[in-house]
Every structure is written in C-alpha cells, then in structure tokens.
Amino acid sequence: MTQDEGGTAAVTTIVMLPLLLIVLAGVLELGAVRAVAYRAGAAADLATIVAVNDQDQTELARTGTLRLAADAADTARDYFARNLSATAPALAVSVTEIAASADIASFPSAPSLDQRTGVRYDRPTVRLIASVPVRTPGFAMLFMPTVTMITIRAASSAR
Amino acid sequence: MTRWLRDGHGMATLETTLMIVVLIPLLFAILEFGWLTQRWLAQDGVTLQAARYAGELGGDRPELRAYVQEQLRLVGIEPSRVVVQVEPAHAAWREPIRVSLQTDERIAVPFLFATTVTVRSTAVARGELNR
Numbered sequence: 001m002t003q004d005e006g007g008t009a010a011v012t013t014i015v016m017l018p019l020l021l022i023v024l025a026g027v028l029e030l031g032a033v034r035a036v037a038y039r040a041g042a043a044a045d046l047a048t049i050v051a052v053n054d055q056d057q058t059e060l061a062r063t064g065t066l067r068l069a070a071d072a073a074d075t076a077r078d079y080f081a082r083n084l085s086a087t088a089p090a091l092a093v094s095v096t097e098i099a100a101s102a103d104i105a106s107f108p109s110a111p112s113l114d115q116r117t118g119v120r121y122d123r124p125t126v127r128l129i130a131s132v133p134v135r136t137p138g139f140a141m142l143f144m145p146t147v148t149m150i151t152i153r154a155a156s157s158a159r
Numbered sequence: 160m161t162r163w164l165r166d167g168h169g170m171a172t173l174e175t176t177l178m179i180v181v182l183i184p185l186l187f188a189i190l191e192f193g194w195l196t197q198r199w200l201a202q203d204g205v206t207l208q209a210a211r212y213a214g215e216l217g218g219d220r221p222e223l224r225a226y227v228q229e230q231l232r233l234v235g236i237e238p239s240r241v242v243v244q245v246e247p248a249h250a251a252w253r254e255p256i257r258v259s260l261q262t263d264e265r266i267a268v269p270f271l272f273a274t275t276v277t278v279r280s281t282a283v284a285r286g287e288l289n290r
Contacts, residue, residue: 009170009174013174013177017181024185028192031193031196035196035199035200038200038203039203042203042204042207042282045207046207046210046211046282046283046284049211049284050214050284050285053214053285053287054253054285054287075285079255079283079284079285082255082283083282083283085281086279086280086281086282
C-alpha cells in the first residue's frame with residue numbers, strides 16, 4: 001500500500017462513517033416504528049375483543065341470539081386508550097386524543113355491511129381504524145418527517 | 160515506526176484495529192438490541208393473551224399463572240425470571256383487569272457497556288365473569 005492509497009482510505013472512511021451512522025439511525029428508527037405499530041395493533045385487537053365479548057344479556061336471554069351491548073363502541077374506545085398507554089412515550093399526541101379520533105363502528109346485529117371498508121360481517125362485529133402519530137426523531141437525519149403516521153385496523157366478531 | 164507504516168503492513172494493522180474497535184461494538188449492539196426487542200415483543204404477546212384469559216377467569220387464578228408460565232416457555236422465556244402482577248386479584252363483571260409482566264434482561268456491548276434493562280409489558284382487559 002502506498003502513502004497515497006493510505007490517504008484515500010482515510011478519506012473514504014471519513015466520508016463513509018457519517019453515512020453509515022445515518023443509515024444505522026434510520027434502521028433503528030424504522031425498527032422502533034415497527035415495534036410501536038405492533039403494540040398499537042395489539043391494543044386495537046384487545047379493545048375490539050373486549051367490546052364484542054360483552055353481549056346484550058337481555059337479548060341473549062330473550063332470543064338466544066348474540067347481540068352487542070349498546071355501549072360496545074365506547075368500550076372499545078376506552079380499552080384502546082388503556083392498552084395504548086404502554087406506548088405513550090413514543091407517541092406524538094396523547095393516547096386520549098388518539099382514541100377519541102379513532103373511527104370505531106359497532107355492528108350489533110348480523111349480517112351487516114361496513115360502508116367504510118366494504119367488508120360484510122356475518123356476525124355482530126366491532127371495527128376500529130385509528131391513525132397513530134409516532135415520534136421518529138431519527139428520521140430527521142434522513143430529511144424525513146419527525147412524526148410518522150401509522151394506521152391501525154382491527155375488527156372482532158362475537159361467537 | 161514511520162517505515163513500518165509506509166510499507167503498508169502498519170497501515171493495514173492500524174485500519175484493522177480501528178475497524179474492530181468500531182465495528183465489533185456496532186455488531187454486538189445490533190444483535191443485543193434485536194434480541195431485546197424480540198424478547199419484549201414475545202413477552203408483550205403473552206401479556207395480551209394473559210389479560211384476555213384473566214378477564215375470562217375473573218381475576219388472578221392458578222389457571223392463569225399456569226397459562227402464563229406455559230406461554231412464556233413457548234416463546235423461550237424462563238418463567239422463573241418473570242414477575243407477574245394481576246390487578247385486581249378478583250375482578251367483577253365489566254371491571255378492568257390489568258396484567259403486567261416484568262423481566263430483567265442483561266445486555267452487553269463489548270468496549271462500551273454492560274447493563275440490565277427492565278422489560279415491562281402491560282395489558283388491560285375486562286372482567287367477563289358474572290358472579
């Protein structure tokens with residue numbers, strides 16, 4: 001190796017190291033967003049399951065058919081906020097705001113058609129769609145937004 | 160020293176040393192944090208299922224503890240290292256029931272640090288048992 005080549009190697013290292021660190025920061029941030037998305041999705045799943053597990057007891061006793069409780073959508077919203085709390089530090093707004101703005105629809109009797117998604121439900125269902133803003137400061141190095149919006153969808157049917 | 164560097168061998172040794180000092184901690188950091196994230200997600204999945212089951216049982220019951228232990232083993236976590244909390248111990252119908260799992264995980268990055276990280280997972284379900 002000559003002295004000139006040595007200098008080239010040093011320059012290459014100086015140029016490549018910041019690039020490597022920027023890519024590393026981007027990869028770590030992407031991993032963090034995926035983890036938050038997973039957790040938020042799980043929170044939405046649990047919220048809709050809790051909501052559909054609460055049946056209209058009077059209707060069940062009278063007719064033997066499954067029918068969701070009148071407050072199923074409110075229950076899903078409440079439990080979505082409760083379960084989302086674990087990821088609160090990673091979110092750009094409060095869990096209460098996210099839960100309040102979530103589109104939660106209850107389909108107490110079946111069959112029914114979800115106008116927003118076009119899905120037909122054959123059983124009483126609770127459907128939740130929420131936009132979750134996640135803090136992504138690491139993306140600033142890549143000239144990307146420091147808040148990344150992820151959309152969560154969940155639906156549970158009674159059985 | 161100057162001659163040693165000029166003939167190439169010294170420079171290669173120097174570059175290799177620098178690369179080892181930078182790349183080895185970087186590699187171990189990726190492995191350790193990836194492993195930690197995998198453990199956290201696995202524990203989180205168990206917590207969610209445990210909360211659902213706690214809601215069905217109406218509280219902290221031996222069946223729930225056995226279920227959590229079995230699920231932790233299935234995802235490769237030693238149950239004896241996990242602290243399980245269920246609040247309240249007896250949940251009334253429609254009452255929130257919270258299940259929390261906590262584990263202390265040791266991570267070590269060569270040349271940088273070694274520390275213990277507490278991994279916490281919490282899920283809230285609702286009491287479904289109408290006593």
